[in-house]
Amino acid sequence: MRAVLITGGAIRVGRAIAEACAEAGWQPVIHYNSSAGSAEELAKKLGTVAVGQNLSQEGAGEKLIAAAVEKLGRPLTGLVNSAAIFEHDTAGEATEEALYKHFRINAVAPMMTAKAFAKQAPDGGAVVNILDQKLFILNADHFSYTVSKQALHGATLTMARAFAPKVRVVGVAPGYNLPSPGQPEEVFERLAPTVNVLERRLTPEDVAETVLFALQHRAITGQVLIADNGEHLKASPRDVMFSE
Ligand SMILES: NC(=O)c1ccc[n+]([C@@H]2O[C@H](COP(=O)([O-])OP(=O)(O)OC[C@H]3O[C@@H](n4cnc5c(N)ncnc54)[C@H](OP(=O)(O)O)[C@@H]3O)[C@@H](O)[C@H]2O)c1
Structure with missing residues (x-):
């Protein structure tokens, strides 16, 4: 059975991805940071394992892949980088601290996790990086978050070239x-x-289905699938959370 590590797999979108992967016959490895209880409960339900790692720490990506492979006892074929932070600021308010924090968790950690994953992956491995439809219709909200996801977008395209022909790298941008x-x-x-x-309404299950498609489609690499019911086609002056 092919195994896939899902970062932030214990709750919300990551959990829906883990459940969809299990349903499709993959063994999902559930990564968590603070949600240990939910991760262990989900792992038990799906008959799999959970691995804890704070992705803001130095060397987190490498440690996470090593721990997941050790717990599994075999290599990983898939990686879904879903864990992220989403804190509000604008370019006018941004601090170095907020920028470093977002870049460390949302960009550097997924890149280093993908690098360590690619080293151990068999031919036909795949990385799916969770981006955001925001990148395709910019507004001024969530500056540090947006630019960290733009970095991960760039890495998705570049890593697809670097890790070919062994590993595909795809972005999924949810609404x-x-x-x-x-x-x-x-x-x-x-x-x-x-x-x-x-x-x-877009659902986490819609996003999970797109991730599964990206994970399994052997012809797709170096591109982004926007799963958002066309949210990126509808201009809005501010983030949706400020709509009322
Ligand atoms: N929700 C949406 O509508 C939406 C829309 C567009 C894009 N997205 C993207 O979809 C993905 C999932 O979104 P979500 O709303 O489900 O996220 P969320 O509820 O904010 O959950 C964040 C996840 O990231 C993990 N995480 C946060 N900080 C971490 C750290 N320092 N180390 C390790 N893990 C950490 C958390 O793990 P623990 O809980 O274990 O701490 C949690 O599983 C994100 O990449 C997000 O940008 C979501």
């Missing part, structure tokens, strides 16, 4: 599919169908 930090569920439910051109 708004779960409440933003602190946003009440009823506000999310009301807004979700209004932010995209298909006028229906």
